[in-house]
Amino acid sequence: MQKKLKRYIKRKIPFIKKPIQEYNNNQRFQIRSKYNRFINKYKVKDNVILYESYHGANFTGNPLAIFQNVLKDEAFSHYKHVIVNNNKELLDETYNEYNNVSIVSVEDDEYLLALATSKYLINNTSFPYYFLKRKEQVYINTWHGTPLKTLGLDINNAGFSDHMNIQRNLLQTDFLLSPNSFTYNKLLSSHDIKEIFPGKVLDIGYPRVDLTLNSNRDGVLRDLALPLDKKIVLYAPTWRGTVGNESDTSQQLLDEVVKLRDQLGNDYIVLLKSHYFAYKFFEDNGLEHMCIPNHYDTNTLLAAVDLLITDYSSIFFEFIPTGRPIVFYGEDIELYKEERGFYLEIDSLPGPLCTDIDEVANCIINEHYNYYQENYQKYNSLFNYNDDGKAGLRFKDIVFHNKESDLIKTTNSGKEIIMMYCGAFYNNGITMSALSLLDNIDYDKYEVIVVESPNGTEEKWNNMRKVNENVHFLFRPGVLGRTIMESYRHQWTLNRGISGSVMKLIVPKKMYKKEMKRITGNLNINFAINFGGYNDFWSLLFAFSGIKKKTIYLHNDMMEEFNKKINGKNKHKQALKVVFSTYKYYEKIISVAESTHHTNFENLKHLVPYAEDKMTYINNSVNYKKVLDLKDQDNIVTYDKKDYMILENKKQNNFVSIKGSLTPNPHYTNFVSIGRLSPEKDHEKLINAFYKALNNDDHMKLYIVGEGPLKGYLEDLISKLNLTDKVILVGQVENPFALIKQCDCFILSSNYEGQGLVLLETMIINKPIIATDVTGVRSVLEGGYGKLIENNVHDLADSLKEFALNKRNGVQVNYKKFDYVQYNKDARDRFNQIVL
Incomplete structure (x- = not known):
């Protein structure tokens, strides 16, 4: 007993020390x-x-x-x-x-x-x-x-x-x-x-414009110890430097101000209002007398300015109500336009645009700004219609005295808001399903928000670029806001999940609700959909968000996922323990196929009160327009006397990178399989079955599309079986549909699936399918849409041999035609009915 207690205490010491150390050291x-x-x-x-x-x-x-x-x-x-x-x-x-x-x-x-x-x-x-x-x-x-x-x-x-x-x-x-x-x-x-x-x-x-319009010119000049009888020129440029490299820009500003003073002469006082980074440079070099003090308000200063020089700063908009001239100086205008961009055409500006400091001085001396009065008046009417010196009074009336005003505007569409977490946008079936679902939502009725972490690889950003253009992205910046005690409670929850009455008291529900509000602010969210369904942290945030209508998706046989091992380690066990324990806080628990629902219901119903009402299924949507378009984009290039099919191309600046595979030989029987290279897809079984089938017919090839943790192992297996010329690991590509079209048969060797979205995409292309009769696959293919076989190497090999023989003999097996339009409508209607 004593030994057990010691082991327990030893195990808990890091748990106890971590938040305290973090507080002391961070x-x-x-x-x-x-x-x-x-x-x-x-x-x-x-x-x-x-x-x-x-x-x-x-x-x-x-x-x-x-x-x-x-x-x-x-x-x-x-x-x-x-x-x-x-x-x-x-x-x-x-x-x-x-x-x-x-x-x-x-x-x-x-x-x-x-x-x-x-x-x-x-x-x-x-x-x-x-x-x-x-x-x-x-x-x-x-x-x-x-x-x-x-x-x-x-x-x-x-x-x-x-x-x-x-x-x-x-x-x-x-x-x-x-x-x-x-x-x-x-x-x-x-x-x-x-x-x-x-x-x-x-x-x-x-x-702040009230300060410009209501301040006394002479009073401002006296504040700054400046003469009252000179023309005041203010040079107020945008900051363009980088932190840690301030001196280069500051030295240029100094040179320009000195040159302007020399050329304009004694009738003018040239002032510099610099960014505070540049101001430090002037202070360090004893030249701060050349600048307006950093703390002095710019709008108050403008009341005393006779002419403004600026580049791309918004200061000029607030100078327009004075009616006094503006000269623009942008020696890097083309570069700035390319790197940053402008909302307004540069030739519409309310003053001349100069590209060197000598030209600026010439414009001022010869009053070239007088030629821009038409532009000046246009800008005044478009952007300064509120500037009457009374904005502060209007502000107090509305904000502090709650007065109604027709100047209070809204941009909100008034539609109901759907918030989704899509699972980090990895290259996997969940992402493809999310993209299809987001293409099938009625945006005339709903605004859709996708919440995400701001971190990720190009793989993630590439997938996010494919999201429907109507979707809004919100990102979770920073880290979880928490006290030391909340840190303990949060870590305990991640370790144990939510089970038992004591655990329910420990779970920091208010903290999770605060965190969701930190991300979403004042948004009134009507529906929260945890579409990813695997992440423990997001599952907790959604569960305790305070949003009434919450849904979580189950994309697979979740108990199999719970027990799945990769390279001897449980991949999802710890996270899914927490996720499973949050199911009770969701209104709907959705599997993505009927057979998957039956399996998940039997395995997980004990975790869900009123499981019969809460647990159901909705078939994944499918983007058939995209599939039909991409299947015909089968560009062929010849390299080293071999033909290759381009399955992905990326353009950047003056370069293009392409990715593809050998074009399937029509004299061979070409099989294709698409899926993540992970245990549940069981490509090892497929490769072994293909190896057996080759003994019967050597004129076969197998294309495997996808990436994943087992890639190295599968490469070794292919080499060991001497199949390098027969089994082609294509990798992840943007357009697998052109390859499906060129091959003879799609093959799926999974041990379990959520639904197998790739099966639906293959059915759209109208290609024969051979697949293992397992959870998630059965409800897609049953009824004659493809051939279901027993989940073992022997039956898989026999099916490959049979298909190849039929092709050689000209025997064509007809499968039921897939009505993808009606299928999508049914999936959308069911989503609307159950989730929304």
Whole structure:
């Protein structure tokens, strides 16, 4: 007994130590843990407003303008204000006379507490990954300008998930402040959420432009110790450098400002408003007097500016209401256009575009900007129709006083929302089934969201590019937000699953619900479909998401999957133990074929209360249009005097890469099999059966399409049996259908299947099929759609020999024709009826 206890304690020591060590050694974990502890422990304070701009780098823009407006208003005298600024000392001097104003730095304890408990959260970019807006909080995102440059997914060569934290912040936003309709439409569509955006858009103009229109020119100049009798030229370029390589761009800015001063002469004062990275360079070199201080608000500064020089910065939109001239300077315009991209045509800009600094000086001296008055007026009417100096008043009326306004807009389509997790988009049958299902949803009725991890290989991104264009992707940035105690409870759940009354108390249900809300924000999701069905973490998130209508898919004989071993190790056992234990929290448990349902029902019904009502089946949809199109794309190339069929080609820049296999010889009997190279597909059995059949007929070839963990083992087996010229491992290809068409017969040797989507695709091509009579296959082929055989090497070999003999003798076996149109309709109708 003592030995058992010692072993138990020894086993548990790493479990006990891990969260504590993580907390002590990982600053990011400390921050997340504190923030989540504050959320769990403290209530939201109704009279506190938090303001953050540019991640605390300065306190400027809309948050500053809103703060100043509210601070002066007696109606808000009982409010407390928390300003986020990483240079606390600077603002402490400015606001130390106010007892109701406090300054915090990003991610210090005061910041985390304020972020967790302030009623109003005002930001012009985004809060960190771990941020979660609580139900009692009001999040106002003001953004920071009208976009000339592309955003989010619209940026040239943007990655799938590069925009994910801004997207996530926008989904948690209650009020999105916008200067014009162009801005909010571009911002929301470029972050893939326009039709599902759950917040209200305030098309009221920017309070920060009020600072430009209502500030006194002479007062600003006195603040900056500048003469009142000179023309003020402001050079305000976009940042183009990279972190750690700031000096190159900064040196160029310095040279340009010096040249402008020399050429414009004593009548002008040339000021530089640089990005804070570049500003550091000027500080380090004792040249900060050449720059407007980083903390000084740009919009207030614009009130004193007589002429603006900029490149692609949105600052020029907010200068237009002054009626004063703009000169654009873009020496790298073509490169920037190619790398980033623009929303507006460059020749439509409200001022001349120069490509070197001498040209800029010439434009100013000779007043060339006067030729652009028509463009200027067009921009003013399109983008500045709200700029009357009263945006701040409209903001207070709507946000704080709850006044109705026709300036409150919505972009939401009003459709019901389906959320799906599709299983990480590996090259497998689940992905192919998901793609087909997503092509068969009625997008006139539903908005569809696919949630995913932001990590992955090109295999994943390639499959995601095939998803129906109506689908929205949401990504889960960062890691699970949790306290130390929640870490213990989460790990215990992953180890044990959910079983027994004690375990149900341990499961951190609220944490999982919080995590789902961290990802989906304010979205009102009607249906949650865990289509992947294998991942323990996503199964827990879906199970405790708070969404009422939840479905989980079973793509195989799940007990066989539970026991499956690859190279002597259980592949799914630990994860499926957890997944199985979540079934009770789903409304529907769906197998993908009738025979698969019967097997899963018998094996798993004890885990599902009211299993007779909850467990059923829906046949996978099939994209027959894609199959019919690709089967005829059988391009042939000759290399080294042999013909090869192209089954995949990829173009990138000036290069193309192709992948294919030897073209099937019509004088041979050509068999083809498609499936992941893993134990349940049992290609070893197929290869051995083919080897036996060759003794009867040497004029046969076998093509095996797919990748997987057993590839090396199968290569060794093929070599050992001297079948290198007879058995061809094609690998994973984009278009296997052209190969199916060229071969004589499709062969499936699986020990079990979910449904065998490839069988349906082969039936569309109208090719003969020989398959083992196992779970998932039987319900597809029974009724005469193919030949079902016993699951052993002997029967498989006999079937191969028989088919080859029939071909030699000209005997054709006719199978029942597959009505794929009706099949798809039935599958779609059943999905709509059961899941939706």
